[in-house]
Amino acid sequence: MTKLFRLLVFLFIPGMLFPQEHPDSLFQRAQQQYDAEQYSKAVTTYQKILNQNIESASLHYNLGNAYFRQGELGEAILHYEKAKKLAPRDADIDYNLQVARVRIQDRIEPPESSFLMKIFNGIKYWLTLQELAWTTGFLFLSGSIIFGGWWLLNHSRLKNFLLYGLILWIIGILLVTPLLISRTIESVKERHGIVLSGEVAARSGPQNLSTEVFVLHEGTRVEVESIQNQWYQIRLIDGKEGWIPANALGII
Amino acid sequence: MISRFLRISLAFSFALLLTQTQSFADDVQVSASVDATDITINEQIQLVIELENADQFPSFNLNLDKFAIISGPAKSSNFQWINGKSFSSKKISYTIAPLETGDLKIGPFEMMIDGTRYTTNQITVHVAKGSRPPSASRSGGDVSPEGESQSSSDDVVFIKATADKSKAVPGEQVTVTYEIYTRVSIRNYSIENLPDAVGFWKEDIATPKNPKLTQEVVNGIRYSKATIKKIAYFPTQSGTLTITPMPVVVEIQSSRRRSLFDDFFNGDPFGRGATKRLVSNPIKIDVKPLPTDNQPNTFTGTVGQFTMASTLDTNIVKIDEAVGLDVTITGTGNIPTVTLANPEVPASLEMFDPEIEKSSRVDGGKVAGNVTYQYVFIPRKEGTVDLPTIRFAYYDPDARRYRTLSSGTKTIKVLPQEQRQQITGSGFSREEVKLLNMDIRYLKTNPGQLRQAGARYYAHWSFYAVLLLSLGIIGGCTGYRYWLEEWGQDAAYMRRREAMKRANQRIKSAEAHEDKPEYFSNLSRAILGFIGDKTNIAENALQRKDVTVLLRDHALPDETITEIERFLDRCDAGRFAPVGQDQLTEEELVPKAKSLIQTLNQYL
Numbered sequence: 117m118t119k120l121f122r123l124l125v126f127l128f129i130p131g132m133l134f135p136q137e138h139p140d141s142l143f144q145r146a147q148q149q150y151d152a153e154q155y156s157k158a159v160t161t162y163q164k165i166l167n168q169n170i171e172s173a174s175l176h177y178n179l180g181n182a183y184f185r186q187g188e189l190g191e192a193i194l195h196y197e198k199a200k201k202l203a204p205r206d207a208d209i210d211y212n213l214q215v216a217r218v219r220i221q222d223r224i225e226p227p228e229s230s231f232l233m234k235i236f237n238g239i240k241y242w243l244t245l246q247e248l249a250w251t252t253g254f255l256f257l258s259g260s261i262i263f264g265g266w267w268l269l270n271h272s273r274l275k276n277f278l279l280y281g282l283i284l285w286i287i288g289i290l291l292v293t294p295l296l297i298s299r300t301i302e303s304v305k306e307r308h309g310i311v312l313s314g315e316v317a318a319r320s321g322p323q324n325l326s327t328e329v330f331v332l333h334e335g336t337r338v339e340v341e342s343i344q345n346q347w348y349q350i351r352l353i354d355g356k357e358g359w360i361p362a363n364a365l366g367i368i
Numbered sequence: 369m370i371s372r373f374l375r376i377s378l379a380f381s382f383a384l385l386l387t388q389t390q391s392f393a394d395d396v397q398v399s400a401s402v403d404a405t406d407i408t409i410n411e412q413i414q415l416v417i418e419l420e421n422a423d424q425f426p427s428f429n430l431n432l433d434k435f436a437i438i439s440g441p442a443k444s445s446n447f448q449w450i451n452g453k454s455f456s457s458k459k460i461s462y463t464i465a466p467l468e469t470g471d472l473k474i475g476p477f478e479m480m481i482d483g484t485r486y487t488t489n490q491i492t493v494h495v496a497k498g499s500r501p502p503s504a505s506r507s508g509g510d511v512s513p514e515g516e517s518q519s520s521s522d523d524v525v526f527i528k529a530t531a532d533k534s535k536a537v538p539g540e541q542v543t544v545t546y547e548i549y550t551r552v553s554i555r556n557y558s559i560e561n562l563p564d565a566v567g568f569w570k571e572d573i574a575t576p577k578n579p580k581l582t583q584e585v586v587n588g589i590r591y592s593k594a595t596i597k598k599i600a601y602f603p604t605q606s607g608t609l610t611i612t613p614m615p616v617v618v619e620i621q622s623s624r625r626r627s628l629f630d631d632f633f634n635g636d637p638f639g640r641g642a643t644k645r646l647v648s649n650p651i652k653i654d655v656k657p658l659p660t661d662n663q664p665n666t667f668t669g670t671v672g673q674f675t676m677a678s679t680l681d682t683n684i685v686k687i688d689e690a691v692g693l694d695v696t697i698t699g700t701g702n703i704p705t706v707t708l709a710n711p712e713v714p715a716s717l718e719m720f721d722p723e724i725e726k727s728s729r730v731d732g733g734k735v736a737g738n739v740t741y742q743y744v745f746i747p748r749k750e751g752t753v754d755l756p757t758i759r760f761a762y763y764d765p766d767a768r769r770y771r772t773l774s775s776g777t778k779t780i781k782v783l784p785q786e787q788r789q790q791i792t793g794s795g796f797s798r799e800e801v802k803l804l805n806m807d808i809r810y811l812k813t814n815p816g817q818l819r820q821a822g823a824r825y826y827a828h829w830s831f832y833a834v835l836l837l838s839l840g841i842i843g844g845c846t847g848y849r850y851w852l853e854e855w856g857q858d859a860a861y862m863r864r865r866e867a868m869k870r871a872n873q874r875i876k877s878a879e880a881h882e883d884k885p886e887y888f889s890n891l892s893r894a895i896l897g898f899i900g901d902k903t904n905i906a907e908n909a910l911q912r913k914d915v916t917v918l919l920r921d922h923a924l925p926d927e928t929i930t931e932i933e934r935f936l937d938r939c940d941a942g943r944f945a946p947v948g949q950d951q952l953t954e955e956e957l958v959p960k961a962k963s964l965i966q967t968l969n970q971y972l
Contacts, residue, residue, distance in 0.1 A: 143815040150811055171821040174812035184808050203816075212808040218800045221785075249825035253834035260838035264845035300826060315749055317715060328715030331749050 139165045143175070150182055158182040173203030177212070184216055190312035190334040192216050194366040197310060197337070201368065204241055220335030221315075226353040245299050252292050259285035307340040309348065309365040318358025322347035329358040340367065396421050400475050400488040408496045410526040412438055412465045412615055412647045415474060417488060419458040419481070426486075428479035434472045435464040436612040436650055439560060465613040465647035466495040525550040527596075527616050527648040535654045538603045539671030539702045540765045543573065543733055546597035546614055546648055549586065553621040557596060560615040563648075565601055567609040567655075569702070573598035573730045600735050602702045606657040613647035620644060664761035664772050666709050671763045672701015676773035678758065684781045687750055693743040695758045695775050703728040703737035711756035716749035719756075747782040754779050860904035867901030871965050875958060887954070888942035891961050895936065898965050902972035912936065924971050932964060 146161035162179040165171075180195035196213040203209060229237075243251065262285055266278040315333045319326035322344045332338070338350040346362045397420040402413045419426070425443055440462030448455040466472055474491040525548065532543045548557060562570075579594035596616070603609055620642045658671075674697050681692040697706050703726060713719045720743075728737030747753050758775040825831050855861060874894035881887045893907075896915070900907045903918060910918075915936070919929045938957070 139818050140815060147811055147813065165815075165818070166821065169821045170818040172816040172818045174814060174816040175818065178811045181808055181811055208809045208812070215803050215806050215808050218803045246823070246825050249831055253831055253838075256838040257834050257841075260841035260845075264841050267845045267849045303824075315751075317749075331716055 136168055137164070139168060139170060143178075146178065146182070150178070150185075153185075155182045155185040159186065171198070171202065173199045173206060173209065175199075176202065177206070177209050180212065180216075184212070188334075189216055189219055190310050190366065193220070193335045193337070194310040194312065194368060197308070197368045202244060204244055216335065221333035222336040224336065224352050224354050227355075240295060240299070245296075245303055248292065248296050248299060252289070252296050255285060255289050255292060259289060308368045309338050309340050309350070310368065311336045311338065311360075311364060312366045313364040316360050316364040318350065318356075318360050320358065322349070322359045326359065330356060332360065338365070340365070396481050396484070396486060398422075398479065398481075398486045398488050400477065400491055402474065402491055402493060405492065406494045406496070407466065408526075409466055409469050409649065410528075410646055412463050412613075412645045413493065415440075415462045415464050415491075417460045417477065419460075421456055422458055422481050424481075425458055425460065426479040426481050428477055430462070430477060432464060432474065434468050435466055435474070436564075436610075436647075437462055438465050438613065438615040438647060439463040463615065463645070465615070465650075466493065467613075467650050469495045469497050471495075524552050525554065525618055525620065525644060525646065527614065527646050529611070529614065529648040529651055531611075531651050531653065534652075535656065536603055537656055537658050537671060537763065537765055538606055539658075539669050539705065539763065540603065541672070541701065541735055542601045542603070542653055544599050544601060544611060544651060545595055546599075546616075547593055548579075548596050548616070548618070549584070549591040549593050550618075550620075551589065551591055554618055555621045556619040558617050559597060560617060562599070563612045563614045563650075565609070565611045567603060567605045567607070568601040568611070569604055569704075570602070571600040571728075571730070571735050573600055573733060573735075598733065600730070600733075601653070602735075603653065603655040606655045609653050609655055611651040611653070613650045616646045616648070618644045618646055658763055659768075659770075662770055664759075664770055666759045666772065667761040667763070667770060668707045668709075669705045670701055670761075671765055672699050673764060673766070674699030674701065674706075674760070674762050674771075674773065676758075676760055676775065678775040678778070680755075680778050680780070682780070684783060685747060686783045687747055687785045689746070691745045691747065691755070691780055693745065693755060693758075693775070693778065694740060695743065695760075696738055696740045697760055697773070698736075698738040699762075700731065700734040700736040701762065703735065703739060706739040706760070708739075708741050708758055708760055711758055713745075713756055714753075716747060716753055717755070718746040718748060720744045720746075747780065750782050750784045752779055753782050863901040863904055867898050868965070868969065870901060871895075871898040875961055875965075878961075879958060882954070885943050888939040888957075891957055892936055892939035892943075894961055895932065895964060895968075898968055899972065902968070919971075922971050924968075928964075928967055928971075932968075935960060935964060 142161055142165050146158045146165075149155075149158040149161060159179065159182045162175060162182060165175055166179070176195045176199035180192045180199060183189075183195060184192035193213065193216050196209055196216060199206070199209045200213060259282065262278055262282050266275055266282055269275050269278070311332045311334055313334065315331055317328040318330050318332055320329050332352075336352075338352055341349040341351050341357070343349070343362070347359045348362055348365050349357065349359050350365070351357045398417065399420075400415065400417050402415050404411070404413050407413055430437070430441075441460045442462075444459045444461075446455075446457045446459070464474075472493050472495055474493060475488050476490045477488045479486055479488075528547045528549060530545050530547070532545075536542050548554070575595055575598050579596055581592045581594050584591050584593045597614065601611060658669075676695060676697055678693060678695045681694075685691050695708065697708075706726070708722070710719070710722075722741040722743045725740045725742075726737065727739075728735055730736070741758070743758070745755060755778040757777060759772055760774075761770055761772045763769075764771050871894045874890045874897060878887050878890035878894065881890065896910055897907055899905075899915065899918065900910045903922075905918075916929055916933065919932065935957075942954070942957075
């Protein structure tokens with residue numbers, strides 16, 4: 117009992133001493149600052165919400181806009197990408213991301229992807245991971261109920277109807293589950309980042325003495341392969357690899 | 369045309385064959401001869417090897433270690449037919465010049481003719497010290513005469529070669545001056561061929577066409593002196609290298625001009641004077657290899673004195689625009705060897721192969737020139753960029769050390785490219801160009817669902833709860849289904865299991881039909897039905913009279929059996945007749961039925 121009490125005190129006392137402003141009011145204030153063209157203030161305000169360890173697609177989108185207005189293309193793209201991860205079907209996020217992307221300096225030609233591949237990826241990333249997880253959960257739960265009904269009911273016509281439903285559900289589960297597993301593995305293993313410094317030299321190894329391999333500019337999206345001593349090993353979409361300092365990259 | 373030529377040559381060879389068959393009988397004889405055996409060191413002699421009755425010129429090794437071959441071999445054949453006998457002679461002639469004084473031996477030379485070995489005679493040539501001044505020995509060392517020289521009558525004219533140094537390193541210029549010394553007037557001279565200098569790269573230094581005459585006293589004799597040739601030699605290897613004597617043909621104007629007739633008969637009728645074939649002294653140069661200590665890695669063999677100048681065409685450029693860097697090496701030395709190694713270029717720069725211009729000239733007797741490398745760099749990165757340092761290393765023979773010239777650090781400022789908006793060319797699709805002119809969309813006014821940052825579905829219990837729940841439903845349904853299949857067949861069990869439920873249902877329906885005959889019948893059936901279900905006897909088959917027996921069999925106490933009988937009697941009475949005084953009231957019947965069922969449940 118005393119333990120619980122101590123825990124409660126520990127949790128709430130700091131909150132009482134330094135009351136955190138409600139996210140909604142911060143959100144409103146940031147919008148006013150943005151409207152008044154005080155973009156750096158808006159950025160700070162949005163960051164205050166993020167510092168409470170909460171996020172939403174709209175928050176990242178708005179923060180991206182504020183950064184864009186300040187000319188910080190890398191940060192803008194980073195937050196648009198974060199927003200897109202939380203709301204993959206939002207047209208505004210897509211649009212602003214495109215507007216920002218055409219302004220970056222590095223124009224790396226991605227390898228050709230087929231039409232079918234594009235459709236497949238469109239479906240694969242249509243839902244967020246969270247949504248995909250809940251869809252899977254829902255399919256499992258409703259499928260189990262249909263299964264139960266089919267198992268236990270004696271009414272023959274209803275039973276037939278339920279059997280078709282059950283087949284459909286099983287197909288659905290068989291499609292969604294591998295997608296969920298692959299997306300989950302991807303989310304853990306594959307890390308992407310956006311170059312934040314104006315320009316950064318990618319080197320052949322994680323030291324400043326290593327020879328320069330190529331130069332990257334702000335806003336370019338890279339894949340992070342490994343991390344070592346404040347250096348990221350990165351890979352471009354055209355396959356080039358190199359090491360850049362960790363502070364030059366923002367992880368999506 | 370060709371066939372005609374062939375025919376003639378065939379006929380000719382046939383004729384030759386005829387003569388040869390005859391000449392086999394004659395002995396082959398070889399001999400060597402020179403045109404003079406008593407000479408001074410500054411004269412050339414003619415060496416002739418004569419072959420009698422030999423079919424062809426043999427190949428042989430003319431090893432003359434104490435003479436230099438100035439020209440040759442010149443070959444000539446002579447064929448005579450005298451009184452039905454053929455005489456054939458072949459001559460191989462060389463012009464040679466002595467390299468030393470003293471009694472020098474020529475030959476014997478060995479040669480193979482028609483499978484037989486022949487040896488020439490040996491010739492001894494006495495080479496006297498010429499009248500070259502001792503200063504000539506500076507270059508030639510032991511080769512040239514030393515000390516006082518006895519002036520011979522032949523020494524009216526000689527050629528002297530002087531090198532400006534006797535020791536050098538590879539690549540260092542050695543200037544050799546060829547001077548003609550004469551006591552007679554010279555009508556004309558011609559240099560037959562330039563000295564053969566193995567291991568040197570040579571460059572002619574222009575001398576005036578009409579050499580200026582100066583006076584010099586050599587060994588008490590007054591000579592007129594003129595420079596006729598100047599050659600810059602650059603050793604390309606180390607060791608003791610020899611520059612062979614230079615042959616010069618001199619025409620001397622006759623000095624004894626006593627009468628027209630004398631002149632006519634003794635001299636050249638066309639006023640040509642006498643011709644003298646002379647050679648200069650040879651020169652030996654001791655070439656020491658370049659020091660390997662502290663040799664810079666950019667050193668490519670250039671020796672001399674050089675300076676470097678570098679100019680940058682601009683300090684400020686935009687990304688992808690060219691910057692020109694001109695590096696010029698100027699100086700004296702072996703200019704053709706001047707090469708600049710390509711510097712290491714950082715990734716932020718791109719370098720094109722430099723354009724190279726080389727020009728050399730003779731400046732004050734020294735080979736000089738300049739080499740310009742025009743580098744072009746293209747910055748690919750914004751900011752301040754250091755251009756790579758161009759280095760050039762050479763060996764300074766005067767200071768006896770290597771020196772390295774450096775272009776120094778050149779820093780350029782690289783400005784960002786022009787605004788991208790102005791670029792509508794390559795790299796952008798039509799949609800992208802459109803997007804370049806577009807502004808971003810406005811903020812979202814609703815913060816939306818603010819969730820814990822970086823939340824992961826698999827870290828939340830609810831996901832597993834849903835999965836477990838559905839597994840539970842599937843498992844439960846399956847279990848229930850199996851249970852039904854297993855036990856649903858056993859009617860007796862089913863009845864026992866359902867007995868209490870059905871009894872209670874009947875009591876309930878009795879309560880619903882108060883003051884009606886169904887009230888009593890339902891209560892009665894609740895008890896009877898319960899007994900029937902529990903003992904698995906069909907309800908219709910269970911008669912009132914059987915009940916007592918049945919209950920006794922199940923070892924119910926007598927009082928309970930009586931109680932049940934009285935209850936059933938009461939129900940029957942209630943159904944068909946008015947109620948007696950001692951009997952239970954209607955209200956008491958329901959609790960009674962419930963308690964009886966509980967009691968029965970214990971025994972059945």
